[in-house]
Amino acid sequence: MTVHRIAAIAFLLCSIVTANAQTNRATFPKDFDKYVLYATYDRGFNKEEAFALPETLALAKAGKPLPPGTRLVLGVWRARQLAEYFVMEKGVNWGADFPADVSTGDWHFQQFDTSRQIRRTAFADRCQSCHSSQSRDDYLFTIDRMRAYVP
Ligand code: HEC
Secondary structure: OOHHHHHHHHHHHHHHHHHHHOOOOOOOOOOHHHOEEEEEEEEOOEEEEEEEOHHHHHHHHOOOOOOOOOEEEEEEEEOOEEEEEEEEEEOOOHHHHOOOOOOEOOEEEEEEOOOOOEOOOOOHHHHHHHHHHHHHHOOOOOHHHHHHOOO
């Protein structure tokens, strides 16, 4: 076996290990009852509802950066039933948990079932790769709706 081949295998193993070890620290907000619905995406049978704390929406409206500790929650409805929740949470330097080319600022992404327990059927790297297209808007898709929200 050549050195290159060993190096290639070591690299491959390493990337598999890191891919699996990627931390995901986003948690479901314990104070979800304080969150307000700021956007609904109605697609007939399926629906999405976006929730944030009033202070988060006030910051977005003022054009201020969202601080670490911010969480955004998306309720995902399928066949007219709440099916799961998607959560984004920003933490201090959380972006450092991922290689620079895949990190989405300091946001982590997590999927929860309707009892608000972690459920990972979609992998966070898919959330991140799609949301990375929104890097200009702090990786958010709903920023316009946040700014337009009237309490
Ligand atoms: C294929 C693209 C795509 C993927 C994959 C994706 N999202 Fe999103 N996300 C969107 C879009 C688009 C919206 C805006 C609502 C809409 O139009 O459905 C959104 C909105 C959100 C929001 C509301 C805040 C905001 O504006 O960004 C959260 C929270 C969220 N997604 C979390 C997640 C999580 C967690 C995952 C993975 C489990 C995920 N998303 C996977 C495209 C994606």
